[in-house]
Amino acid sequence: MDAWLSWLICGRSRKSSYALLAPAVLWLALFLIIPVACLLELGFLRLGPYGTVVFSLTLSNFSRAIEPRYLEILLRTLGYAGITTLLCLALGFPAAYYLSFRAGRRRELCLAALMIPFWTSCLVALYSWMIILGREGLLNSLLLRSGLIAHPLRLLNTPFSVVLGLAYFYIPFMVLPLYGSLEKLPRQYLEASYDLGAGRARTFFKVTLPLCLPGVVAGCILTFIPCMGDFLTAEFLGGPRTYLVGNLIQNQFLMAQDWPFGAALTSVLLILLVAGLYFYQRVEPQR
Amino acid sequence: MPEPKLTRRQFLALSAVAAAAPAAFALQACDSGSEERVVNFFNWSKYIGPDTLSRFTRRTGIRVNYEEFSDEEAMFAKLRSGARGYDLAIGADYMISRFKGLNLIDPFPSGALRNIGNIDPRFRKTPYDPQDAYTVPYLWGTTGIGFNRQFLPRAPQSWRDLWDPRYQGKISMLDNSRDCVSTALLMLGYPETADDAQLEQAKKLLLSQRPLVKQYNSSTYMDSLITGDVLLAMGWSGDILQACREKPQLDYAIPREGSYLWVDNLILVRGSRHRADTLRLVDYLLEPETAAGIADAVRYATPNRAAMPLLDKSLREDPRVFPGPELSKRLRFHQQLDPATVQAWNELWSDVKVG
Numbered sequence: 001m002d003a004w005l006s007w008l009i010c011g012r013s014r015k016s017s018y019a020l021l022a023p024a025v026l027w028l029a030l031f032l033i034i035p036v037a038c039l040l041e042l043g044f045l046r047l048g049p050y051g052t053v054v055f056s057l058t059l060s061n062f063s064r065a066i067e068p069r070y071l072e073i074l075l076r077t078l079g080y081a082g083i084t085t086l087l088c089l090a091l092g093f094p095a096a097y098y099l100s101f102r103a104g105r106r107r108e109l110c111l112a113a114l115m116i117p118f119w120t121s122c123l124v125a126l127y128s129w130m131i132i133l134g135r136e137g138l139l140n141s142l143l144l145r146s147g148l149i150a151h152p153l154r155l156l157n158t159p160f161s162v163v164l165g166l167a168y169f170y171i172p173f174m175v176l177p178l179y180g181s182l183e184k185l186p187r188q189y190l191e192a193s194y195d196l197g198a199g200r201a202r203t204f205f206k207v208t209l210p211l212c213l214p215g216v217v218a219g220c221i222l223t224f225i226p227c228m229g230d231f232l233t234a235e236f237l238g239g240p241r242t243y244l245v246g247n248l249i250q251n252q253f254l255m256a257q258d259w260p261f262g263a264a265l266t267s268v269l270l271i272l273l274v275a276g277l278y279f280y281q282r283v284e285p286q287r
Numbered sequence: 288m289p290e291p292k293l294t295r296r297q298f299l300a301l302s303a304v305a306a307a308a309p310a311a312f313a314l315q316a317c318d319s320g321s322e323e324r325v326v327n328f329f330n331w332s333k334y335i336g337p338d339t340l341s342r343f344t345r346r347t348g349i350r351v352n353y354e355e356f357s358d359e360e361a362m363f364a365k366l367r368s369g370a371r372g373y374d375l376a377i378g379a380d381y382m383i384s385r386f387k388g389l390n391l392i393d394p395f396p397s398g399a400l401r402n403i404g405n406i407d408p409r410f411r412k413t414p415y416d417p418q419d420a421y422t423v424p425y426l427w428g429t430t431g432i433g434f435n436r437q438f439l440p441r442a443p444q445s446w447r448d449l450w451d452p453r454y455q456g457k458i459s460m461l462d463n464s465r466d467c468v469s470t471a472l473l474m475l476g477y478p479e480t481a482d483d484a485q486l487e488q489a490k491k492l493l494l495s496q497r498p499l500v501k502q503y504n505s506s507t508y509m510d511s512l513i514t515g516d517v518l519l520a521m522g523w524s525g526d527i528l529q530a531c532r533e534k535p536q537l538d539y540a541i542p543r544e545g546s547y548l549w550v551d552n553l554i555l556v557r558g559s560r561h562r563a564d565t566l567r568l569v570d571y572l573l574e575p576e577t578a579a580g581i582a583d584a585v586r587y588a589t590p591n592r593a594a595m596p597l598l599d600k601s602l603r604e605d606p607r608v609f610p611g612p613e614l615s616k617r618l619r620f621h622q623q624l625d626p627a628t629v630q631a632w633n634e635l636w637s638d639v640k641v642g
Binding site for chain 2: 047049050051052069070073130134135136137152154156157236239240241243247248251252253254255256257258
């Protein structure tokens with residue numbers, strides 16, 4: 001056993017590298033590559049009676065998926081995901097900064113407070129938001145009672161409630177990478193900057209921010225991508241005007257029983273996201 | 288001032304979510320051929336009496352896994368995609384031809400149900416199951432309008448009231464092609480077998496309503512009525528009458544153009560490995576006391592004639608649950624549509640949602 005482990009770890013033989021890679025490759029092939037290939041294939045097939053699939057090739061699902069009315073939904077989703085990402089950044093950066101520089105002994109507690117909502121079932125969270133935001137919900141009752149408003153505000157089933165819900169779910173994806181990159185930032189650099197006469201603001205913009213930029217980018221990508229595919233938030237907290245591409249896809253699979261079209265829509269979304277990431281990697285200056 | 292509170296229904300929803308995870312594991316566990324006797328029942332959420340299943344288990348020792356769905360198209364998609372482990376499910380009248388067409392259900396063995404005679408003959412030899420082979424009617428109801436009397440000057444008379452711009456942002460519509468498209472056709476005076484031009488008009492009508500609609504929803508619209516987030520909701524009789532029980536200002540009406548009467552049926556899922564115990568459960572559900580208990584709890588009408596005298600008087604005499612002869616004339620069954628029409632309706636509905 002010991003001999004085998006040291007063979008595996010020391011890595012003189014090419015075979016040991018393969019052995020290290022094998023589980024991950026197998027996993028990816030079984031649970032990513034094969035399913036995505038099936039999905040792509042499904043997008044080229046025809047719809048049969050009662051939602052069955054007929055094995056005859058067609059491009060019609062893809063040409064339908066890029067019709068303007070569906071592109072409009074895609075653009076709307078980009079907008080929601082973008083706004084949510086910006087909101088998460090605006091809320092998450094100060095939080096991450098506090099966690100890294102100020103929290104001290106309270107850090108563990110703060111991190112737990114950040115993660116606990118994330119660990120609760122999203123359905124429970126969505127129902128709770130419905131209770132909070134409803135016309136006779138907690139928030140409206142509080143505002144009415146305090147006399148700040150005379151009539152209940154319309155909060156639920158609006159773009160506001162959808163962005164709020166998305167930001168609520170995905171903010172840990174923003175804060176954690178930011179926190180990680182701020183933690184890695186050597187504190188001597190900041191001291192050096194002060195020693196050389198830079199003020200707090202200048203140090204922040206010239207040293208702290210550029211050095212944690214990879215964390216900003218990672219946080220934005222990690223927030224943006226799941227937002228693009230989210231459908232539960234819009235389903236529960238949204239209305240007809242906040243119909244997102246995730247809802248459209250879910251609708252094809254579960255309600256309209258049109259799996260080939262749903263697969264084509266999913267493929268288009270996947271291709272756009274992968275292309276976006278690839279393009280970003282190309283233009284990003286080498287660090 | 289309204290008190291913010293967790294309504295019973297919201298509490299139930301929360302606890303259902305909490306209970307769902309272990310239930311899913313249980314379903315897995317009993318699939319692996321354990322000795323325990325069990326029936327896996329795939330039904331609408333909260334579509335049964337509070338002690339219906341525990342009484343069955345106490346009497347027979349057979350455990351029932353009650354798995355819930357909140358959308359029957361999604362349920363159909365799940366069974367169609369080859370989900371295993373379900374023994375008994377619920378299928379609406381208009382879905383039966385689809386289940387049969389894809390060989391997803393088995394006929395009931397003749398003579399297997401002692402209590403089948405309890406069913407009102409009105410619900411036997413139906414257009415969707417002329418031989419009474421595949422279905423045992425479970426509950427029935429109507430599609431209509433739930434509304435808040437406190438904020439509406441008068442009860443809605445017509446489906447057109449759901450198109451009234453005064454109620455912009457206060458209207459909820461069911462989220463399924465079957466109810467919405469057939470209602471739009473009804474308003475236009477067309478049958479469900481409408482041609483393409485008529486369907487196009489129905490689509491225009493539904494699209495014209497879209498700016499007024501707060502939500503397309505089939506599972507939580509009762510909560511929205513209770514919380515006052517919507518004042519008018521297209522919905523199913525029992526759902527809305529359950530909401531009325533919580534909030535007395537709510538009421539239910541069937542518009543003058545008429546509406547649809549639908550029947551939810553018990554169906555035997557093909558490939559079930561617990562057939563004998565499943566039939567025993569169905570027979571138990573057909574007992575008058577059981578059927579009455581279920582109807583009392585969920586406020587839908589029972590097709591079980593023998594259960595009628597046992598029903599809560601308030602339920603039995605409620606014309607919103609059991610419409611009188613005058614209203615019954617305006618109610619009709621959904622027709623069985625061919626696969627191409629079903630697809631056209633689904634696409635139409637998808638287009639309305641897209642806007």
